[in-house]
Amino acid sequence: MLTIKQLSYRYPKGKKTLYKNLDITFSPGEIYGLMGQNGEGKTTLLKLVAGLIEPRDGQITWCGEPIGGRHFLKDLFFLPEETDLPPLSLQKYMKLLAPLYPKFSISLFEEIAQKFNLETNKVMHKMSFGQKKKSLIALGLATQCSLMILDEPTNGLDVQSKAVLRDLLMQMQNPNRTIIISTHQARDLQEIISGLTILHENRVVFNHTLSFMQQHLAISTETTQESFHQSQLGGIQQSLIANTSGQKSHLDLEFIFLAATNGSQNIQRYLAQQASQTPSIGV
């Protein structure tokens, strides 16, 4: 369990505090999609969780212990949005990294590299952007860490590679592992995300499991006054409404993101109310 309590952060020369008393919990077994508009602080939050920068106030704990110790670092994989890679072949780099991670699987690394069509003897700093990203994903997933943090992993990947990544992440999901993925392309990850966390105006405005959302929200093509959000989706006017059918609905995460950040508090109030009535299924 990853727990963030009363977190506040301001960059040393930054003008504003990014979060004010932010409280959030990420549970094991889930794949969380972290969404927020540009500059909302997703990358900063992920860096804080990875221990790369220190909070101004608040605590971040992993399995009840403050983050940062050796034990934590051996069980954390962080995929940054952009990175400089060394002038080493992927194979050589893997051999340097593997001993740092007790659960590293060389066979899993080779399997992933093959699925991504990576040439493991290629020097990493000469790779294309997408090849670099896939190399880091292959290394990261092969660590088999319990906490995996991926900042915009689909950015720069071709269509086939996105499908491979979805498949791999689904395979990596297990009851002991927490995966947090920041993304602007929720539709790339729609099928695998099991929890949605939305940052907006320095706060977490949304943190619910997919199953909870499917139970309590639905998309309707009928015009209604009772909707949380309305907009054109695929050329058709659609409304996000309360799900009263008793059946789990099919949802579009980007549509929910728009509803949660459109300035209206309605959807947040409604879901908070539903969660308080059925605490076992809300995050």
Ligand SMILES: Nc1ncnc2c1ncn2[C@@H]1O[C@H](COP(=O)(O)OP(=O)(O)OP(=O)(O)O)[C@@H](O)[C@H]1O
């Ligand atoms: N090193 C830094 N020094 C000062 N301010 C910074 C620094 N890095 C980021 N910021 C500021 O912090 C805020 C949050 O940035 P961050 O990169 O975390 O946002 P983001 O949600 O990941 O954005 P995007 O979706 O555009 O990637 C922005 O206003 C940004 O300008």
